[in-house]
Amino acid sequence: MASQIARPIILFSILLLSLHKTNGNTSHGEQMTHLRVYFHETFTGPKATLVNVIQAAKNNSAFGRVGVIDDLLLEGADPNSKLIGRAQGLVVGASMEEDNGLLTTLNFVFTDGPYNGSTLAIFGRVVLGTVIERTVIGGTGQFRMARGYSIGKFLSSAPNTLIIEFDSYVWHH
Numbered sequence: 001m002a003s004q005i006a007r008p009i010i011l012f013s014i015l016l017l018s019l020h021k022t023n024g025n026t027s028h029g030e031q032m033t034h035l036r037v038y039f040h041e042t043f044t045g046p047k048a049t050l051v052n053v054i055q056a057a058k059n060n061s062a063f064g065r066v067g068v069i070d071d072l073l074l075e076g077a078d079p080n081s082k083l084i085g086r087a088q089g090l091v092v093g094a095s096m097e098e099d100n101g102l103l104t105t106l107n108f109v110f111t112d113g114p115y116n117g118s119t120l121a122i123f124g125r126v127v128l129g130t131v132i133e134r135t136v137i138g139g140t141g142q143f144r145m146a147r148g149y150s151i152g153k154f155l156s157s158a159p160n161t162l163i164i165e166f167d168s169y170v171w172h173h
Contacts, residue, residue: 062093085110
């Protein structure tokens with residue numbers, strides 16, 4: 001009798017397991033793209049791409065400072081490289097520690113090249129002078145449903161400019 005009851009339960013369980021969805025943990029239609037772009041920031045002058053909108057409460061700390069950026073995204077480290085987009089976002093002094101950690105939220109807005117009209121949303125912590133690892137939390141256009149990470153390396157920092165090489169590894173539909 002027990003085997004007669006167990007058989008339908010086992011068959012029903014097998015049927016349920018075969019119908020189970022993976023809830024987004026599948027690679028159907030998803031692709032990985034590696035992007036390398038160069039972030040060019042200018043601190044002062046008529047073409048400044050960083051503007052501090054709120055100064056820090058303490059003079060010797062970045063904590064509390066809020067800045068807005070509209071930096072150039074170029075194909076190369078050379079300032080004369082082809083413009084392919086803008087890095088637009090916020091930079092917030094979020095650490096009271098000596099490392100002056102910054103909270104950043106950026107949109108890479110592509111205006112030329114194969115990703116023209118698409119964006120990537122990047123979020124994370126920056127400590128100046130270190131390798132920067134941040135998460136890719138979304139995107140539009142060709143980067144719809146994006147997720148991944150980016151690694152930024154400081155290439156040069158002059159008194160008025162900063163150049164960072166960004167390698168982004170993006171999974172998207």
